[in-house]
Amino acid sequence: MRKEKIAVLGEGDLVLVFKAIGMDVFSANSAGEASDQLKILARNYSVIFVTEEIAVSIADHIAKFKTKAYPAIIPIPSSSGATGIGIEGIKKDVERAVGTDILFND
Amino acid sequence: MAAKLKVNPTRMELRRLKDRKKTAVRGHKLLKDKSDEMIRQFIGYAKENMKIRLEVEKELGEALANFMLAKAVSESSAIEEALSMPAVSMELELSTNNVMSVNVPKIVIKKSDSKSLYPYSFASVTSELDSSIAVISGLSDKLIKLAEVEKTCNMLAYEIEKNRRRVNALEYVMIPQTTEAIKDITMKLDENERGNIVRLMKVKSIIAARESGAN
Numbered sequence: 001m002r003k004e005k006i007a008v009l010g011e012g013d014l015v016l017v018f019k020a021i022g023m024d025v026f027s028a029n030s031a032g033e034a035s036d037q038l039k040i041l042a043r044n045y046s047v048i049f050v051t052e053e054i055a056v057s058i059a060d061h062i063a064k065f066k067t068k069a070y071p072a073i074i075p076i077p078s079s080s081g082a083t084g085i086g087i088e089g090i091k092k093d094v095e096r097a098v099g100t101d102i103l104f105n106d
Numbered sequence: 107m108a109a110k111l112k113v114n115p116t117r118m119e120l121r122r123l124k125d126r127k128k129t130a131v132r133g134h135k136l137l138k139d140k141s142d143e144m145i146r147q148f149i150g151y152a153k154e155n156m157k158i159r160l161e162v163e164k165e166l167g168e169a170l171a172n173f174m175l176a177k178a179v180s181e182s183s184a185i186e187e188a189l190s191m192p193a194v195s196m197e198l199e200l201s202t203n204n205v206m207s208v209n210v211p212k213i214v215i216k217k218s219d220s221k222s223l224y225p226y227s228f229a230s231v232t233s234e235l236d237s238s239i240a241v242i243s244g245l246s247d248k249l250i251k252l253a254e255v256e257k258t259c260n261m262l263a264y265e266i267e268k269n270r271r272r273v274n275a276l277e278y279v280m281i282p283q284t285t286e287a288i289k290d291i292t293m294k295l296d297e298n299e300r301g302n303i304v305r306l307m308k309v310k311s312i313i314a315a316r317e318s319g320a321n
Contacts, residue, residue, distance in 0.1 A: 004198040006250075013182065016189050017173045017235075020224070021243045022196030022217070046200050047213065047253045067264050069202050069211045072257040076249070077163045079170040086159050090152060090256070093263040097148050104156060 007041045009034065010051035014079055018049075031057035038062070038073075046070045051078040052085045111287040115294035123291065127284040134276040141269045144206045148262040155259045158252045162245060169241040176234035185235065193224065196246065203258075208265045210258040215250050 008018040008025045015025040026041065028034035034050075035058045041048050048071050055062060055075035062073050075086050087104075094101050113119050177185055199214040224236060 004200055006196060006198065013177070013186065014170065014174070016186065017170070017238055017242055020189050020192050020194075020239045021246055022192050022194045023246075046198060046211075047250065049249065049253075066260045069209050069257070069261070070200065072211055072213075072253045074249075074253045074256055077167045077170070079167075079174040086163060087156070090155050090159065090259065093155075093259045094148075094152050097145060097152075097263040097266040103149065103152055 005045055006047045006049065007045040008049045008076075009037055009041060009054060010049075010078060011053060015051070023049075028054060034058050035061045042071050042073075046072065048073045049076045050074070051076060052083050053078055056085060110290075111283045113287050113291060115291045115298075117295065120288065120291045120295070123284050123288050127281065127288065130276055130280050130284060134273060134281065137269060137273045137276065140206060141266060141273055144208075144262060144266050144269065147205060148259065148266060151255055151259050151262060155252070155255045158248060158255060162248055162252050165241060165245055166249075169238045169245070172234050172238035172241070176232050176238060179232050179234065188235070194243075198250070205258065205262065206265070208261050210261050211254055213250050213254045215247060217246075 006023040008015045008023050009028060010025070011029055012027055015027060019025045024045070026037050028037050031054075034054045038048070038050070038058060038061055042065060050058075050062070050073055052075050055073075065071055065073050075089065077083070077086070091101050091104055094103050113123065194217060197216040199216055201212045201214075202209040203212040204210075224239060
């Protein structure tokens with residue numbers, strides 16, 4: 001049964017801060033570890049935030065969940081700031097839907 | 107040019123194909139309308155998604171950088187200890203929203219009411235940690251909203267793509283093929299009809315010649 005809770009998957013102890021506001025945190029230090037973690041988390045959590053570094057390394061695994069309503073797997077920036085992957089994702093969506101990026105091509 | 111449909115040139119087949127073409131044309135129109143409306147809605151969501159994401163990325167990036175700073179000045183074991191027992195819990199209320207028959211997630215956050223956000227005594231850690239926790243806590247609503255909107259965008263984009271394939275398949279394959287097949291059958295049936303008439307005329311003229319010969 002999917003828990004109605006939020007998981008945060010990130011590298012090292014960076015994600016610890018999310019624990020303070022009541023999210024469950026998990027850490028992974030390699031792509032393999034992250035994809036294993038994600039498999040388990042996807043079954044149990046409905047919203048999963050993944051730091052951008054990890055999201056890039058396991059993009060294929062994340063893509064599998066794109067078409068279902070839950071879990072929602074969302075990339076978030078890590079301590080080094082946003083790398084633009086999230087924005088890239090939105091642009092890709094627009095491209096997929098409309099054929100070309102007509103909204104944000106600045 | 108679409109591959110030719112192999113059909114028997116019979117009236118029954120012709121009727122069937124005509125019905126099918128009617129359905130296909132109707133379906134094509136409906137799907138095209140659906141596609142238009144989905145794109146209209148999608149653009150709204152995409153803009154919102156972009157707005158929230160930019161805000162979240164900016165604020166969260168700062169908060170996390172602050173946290174890194176806090177981690178650098180205090181001992182990591184102290185921080186771990188401070189954060190290991192959260193004072194607040196966060197539950198979600200999940201449901202789905204129907205956007206053009208795509209079931210997108212709808213997430214409502216249920217925060218437990220707790221007097222203090224900070225699960226530690228202020229003596230043990232630095233103020234950077236306090237501020238980063240305060241910022242992230244303030245961001246949690248936005249984060250959940252982002253999750254909801256971004257997922258909606260993902261799903262709508264996928265659905266629009268799928269729908270477009272259907273529209274194209276109908277427009278460029280199904281409808282031309284049936285039109286072609288209907289034309290084929292009509293021509294074949296007409297040809298048979300002409301053949302029949304010619305044969306009848308021929309028979310008639312033979313009979314007429316025979317009768318006039320007998321007289």
